[in-house]
Structures are given as C-alpha cells and as structure tokens.
Amino acid sequence: MDIAHLVTTITLETGNTKQARAAAELAMLVAPDETTPALGVAAVAAHEGRNDEAVALARAIVDWRDGSGDAPLEIPSRAERILQTHRWLEPEMQAR
Numbered sequence: 001m002d003i004a005h006l007v008t009t010i011t012l013e014t015g016n017t018k019q020a021r022a023a024a025e026l027a028m029l030v031a032p033d034e035t036t037p038a039l040g041v042a043a044v045a046a047h048e049g050r051n052d053e054a055v056a057l058a059r060a061i062v063d064w065r066d067g068s069g070d071a072p073l074e075i076p077s078r079a080e081r082i083l084q085t086h087r088w089l090e091p092e093m094q095a096r
Contacts, residue, residue: 001031008040012047020044035061035079042088051088058088 004027011020024040031037038057045053061079075083083089 001027001034001036004030005036005040008044012043017044017048020047035064035076036082039079039082043086046086046088054086054088058083058086062089 004023007023008020008027011017011023021041021044024037024044027034027037028041038061042054042057045051045057061083062075
C-alpha cells in the first residue's frame with residue numbers, strides 16, 4: 001500500500017494521471033478499509049478536475065462505519081492531515 005501511495009504521488013507530480021489512478025485503485029482493491037488509497041484516488045480525481053469525485057470520496061472516508069453500523073470510525077491522523085491539506089470538505093470545494 002505504501003508503494004502504491006508513492007507511485008500515485010510521484011506519477012501525479014509528473015502529470016501521469018492514468019498511472020496514478022491505476023496505482024491508487026489497485027491499492028483500494030488490496031486494502032478497501034484503508035483511507036490512504038481512497039485519498040489517492042481523490043487526489044487523482046481533483047488533479048483531473050473532477051472535484052465532485054474527490055469530494056464524494058473524502059465524504060465517504062469521514063462517514064466510514066464498521067460492520068455494526070455504529071458511529072463513524074475515527075479517522076487516522078495521516079488521513080486527517082491529507083483532508084485538511086486538500087480542503088475537499090470545505091463548502092466552496094463541495095459546491096464545485
């Protein structure tokens with residue numbers, strides 16, 4: 001998963017969104033309960049100008065629940081920092 005995150009980040013920096021998306025989506029398949037792969041897909045979507053997809057993924061992460069349906073799970077600090085950095089959940093970004 002960490003390698004996929006690095007590939008996603010590096011390929012986004014070089015503008016290769018196709019490879020970045022492939023790496024992030026593969027990581028989501030391998031670790032569907034992890035936040036980092038979903039945030040990688042959100043970053044790719046935002047880079048592609050698909051802010052609605054980025055916002056939807058960010059919102060899904062914040063609202064994730066365990067199998068019991070209880071309150072949303074605690075967001076890892078790394079994911080919280082990524083969400084704050086990209087500001088996908090701020091009202092002006094959600095309106096796009």
